[in-house]
Amino acid sequence: xxxxIFIPVVLVAILVSSVFYFxxxxxxxxxxxxxxxxxxxxxxxVSPSVSPSSSPRTSKVPLPTGDGRTTFxxxxxxxxxxxxxxxxxxxxxxxFLDHNTYDNxxxxxxxxxxxxxxxxxxxTVTPNESISVGPNVFSxxxxxxxxxxxxxxxxxNPKSKRYELTAKIQYGRLVDGKGKFVTAGGYVKVxxxxxxxxxxxxxx
Numbered sequence: 001x002x003x004x005i006f007i008p009v010v011l012v013a014i015l016v017s018s019v020f021y022f023x024x025x026x027x028x029x030x031x032x033x034x035x036x037x038x039x040x041x042x043x044x045x046v047s048p049s050v051s052p053s054s055s056p057r058t059s060k061v062p063l064p065t066g067d068g069r070t071t072f073x074x075x076x077x078x079x080x081x082x083x084x085x086x087x088x089x090x091x092x093x094x095x096f097l098d099h100n101t102y103d104n105x106x107x108x109x110x111x112x113x114x115x116x117x118x119x120x121x122x123x124t125v126t127p128n129e130s131i132s133v134g135p136n137v138f139s140x141x142x143x144x145x146x147x148x149x150x151x152x153x154x155x156x157n158p159k160s161k162r163y164e165l166t167a168k169i170q171y172g173r174l175v176d177g178k179g180k181f182v183t184a185g186g187y188v189k190v191x192x193x194x195x196x197x198x199x200x201x202x203x204x
Contacts, residue, residue, distance in 0.1 A: 070144075076116050077144045079174045079183045086113030086144075086171035088195035094152055095202045107150050107199045109135065111169060114143040119170040122192070126164045130155045131201070133165055152201055163201040168192050 070081065092107030109121070116138070123133040132153040135141060141148050150165070171193065176186040 071142050071146075072117075072144070073142060074117050074139060077114070079115075081144055082113060082115050082173060083181045083183070084113060086111070086115075086169060086191070086193050088112070088167065088169045088193060090165065090167060090195050090197040090199045093200045093202060094150060096154070096204055098204065099154060102152065102201075104149060108147055109150055109167070109195075109199075110147040111195075112145045113171055114138050114145075114169065115172045117143060119172070122168040122170070124166045124168075126166070127160050129158060129160070129163070131158070131163060133167075150199060154203070158203060161203045163203075165199040165201060167195045169195065 088109065088111040090107075090109055093105040094102050094107045095105055096102040117140075119138050121134075121136050121138070123136065125131045125133065132151075134151040135148050152165075169192070170190055172188045172190050173181050174183065174186050175189045176182045179189075
């Protein structure tokens with residue numbers, strides 16, 4: 001009876017000693033593995049905060065259409081991209097070297113918020129002479145936003161050596177009964193906007 005009890009006790013003692021010996025050597029590894037070195041947020045790769053500037057609600061970039069486009073050529077722009085007024089700017093100088101040749105010195109027409117390729121650009125030349133200026137319609141350039149070089153054709157006998165070019169643009173918006181811009185329903189209203197700045201034309 002004593003022998004039967006003694007043998008299991010000895011086996012248990014050996015087993016406990018073995019476990020203690022191996023766990024002693026592996027304590028540092030086990031503790032290092034189980035000790036958390038980062039927060040739960042970091043361990044699953046979630047950013048702790050999001051910058052307000054990256055939020056779609058504060059972005060000034062137009063929201064994409066269903067197919068992801070925000071630039072269009074020769075076709076109307078979806079109304080959901082056109083919930084603000086249009087704008088345009090002129091700058092730079094066009095310097096004629098002779099009657100048919102000129103040097104474009106940073107002369108540029110920049111615009112935003114054009115809804116349709118059929119909208120016009122209305123040019124004013126000062127002093128008033130029959131000078132042809134383009135672009136005068138948005139049919140061949142990107143809309144709703146973009147920029148274009150100017151083209152200028154002089155009359156046969158220009159009377160001045162210096163001209164100033166200014167412009168207005170036409171643009172449409174879908175509006176409701178209160179005149180608020182909407183994306184559906186309502187009716188199309190056409191507006192005109194005076195462009196900021198001017199382009200100067202200088203003759204030799």
